[in-house]
Amino acid sequence: MKDNYMLEIDDLHVYYDNIHALKGISLKIKKGEVVSLIGANGAGKTTTLQTISGLLHPKKGSVKFEDTDITRYPTHVICEKGIAQVPEGRRIFARLPVKDNLKLGSFSINDTSENLEKDRAGFYKIFPRMGERKNQLAGTLSGGEQQMLAMGRALMSRPKLLILDEPSMGLSPLFVKEIFGVIKRLKEDGVTILLVEQNAKMALAIADYAYVLETGKITLEGKAKDLLNNPDIKKAYLGA
Numbered sequence: 605m606k607d608n609y610m611l612e613i614d615d616l617h618v619y620y621d622n623i624h625a626l627k628g629i630s631l632k633i634k635k636g637e638v639v640s641l642i643g644a645n646g647a648g649k650t651t652t653l654q655t656i657s658g659l660l661h662p663k664k665g666s667v668k669f670e671d672t673d674i675t676r677y678p679t680h681v682i683c684e685k686g687i688a689q690v691p692e693g694r695r696i697f698a699r700l701p702v703k704d705n706l707k708l709g710s711f712s713i714n715d716t717s718e719n720l721e722k723d724r725a726g727f728y729k730i731f732p733r734m735g736e737r738k739n740q741l742a743g744t745l746s747g748g749e750q751q752m753l754a755m756g757r758a759l760m761s762r763p764k765l766l767i768l769d770e771p772s773m774g775l776s777p778l779f780v781k782e783i784f785g786v787i788k789r790l791k792e793d794g795v796t797i798l799l800v801e802q803n804a805k806m807a808l809a810i811a812d813y814a815y816v817l818e819t820g821k822i823t824l825e826g827k828a829k830d831l832l833n834n835p836d837i838k839k840a841y842l843g844a
């Protein structure tokens with residue numbers, strides 16, 4: 605039987621002027637899977653994510669989502685199709701309260717106010733701290749809380765695929781644990797996730813499958829469990 609992939613990326617080549625940032629990336633994600641993409645600084649992780657969400661367009665190669673070729677689609681259409689990305693650095697609306705940041709997340713699905721309230725209540729259940737701070741201006745939240753809010757805002761669009769770019773970046777160990785706890789919970793709820801992380805240990809521990817990106821190329825892929833035990837990965841990414 606043919607495997608059913610939610611996302612299929614084939615032979616992506618992406619340039620910034622004459623810098624060849626992605627040199628033929630292929631990657632697949634099945635529904636309900638958590639897939640991690642790991643790699644050092646400058647490997648091309650963010651470029652890959654931005655190409656999926658339509659912010660960048662490849663010179664060659666394709667991105668297929670649920671059997672539709674979305675390679676040249678504009679970002680808002682990709683978002684409406686069910687792909688939500690939490691960018692590196694979070695980009696929350698600092699001058700708006702938590703609850704309005706969440707409301708903006710539901711914009712693409714044109715929610716009724718009843719559903720909006722239901723989704724917000726669901727979010728506060730996963731992140732009780734956000735419920736306590738729903739009227740607080742987002743810019744006054746701590747870094748970890750802003751990351752939670754950014755994830756919540758993406759979830760408000762009820763995405764089929766959630767893309768997380770370095771969710772643990774710059775967070776204290778306690779918040780890193782909390783964020784990964786939430787990712788685990790989303791996984792248990794059946795959310796399909798593409799996770800980009802420099803914290804390779806945690807990213808591999810939570811994922812079903814993983815890809816290693818080095819200077820624009822996938823150099824290794826496999827079950828995340830196997831990569832965790834791979835001596836080369838241990839040496840290069842797990843500090844062994």
Ligand code: ATP
Pocket residue numbers: 620623625643644645646647648649650651652802
């Ligand atoms: P990091 O973990 O540091 O965010 P990354 O794996 O996400 O790294 P990318 O940001 O995708 O890597 O960058 C891949 C390559 O493309 C790097 O060599 C980078 O210098 C280059 N690059 C990224 N953005 C631009 C840009 N706007 N203009 C020119 N080159 C860029």
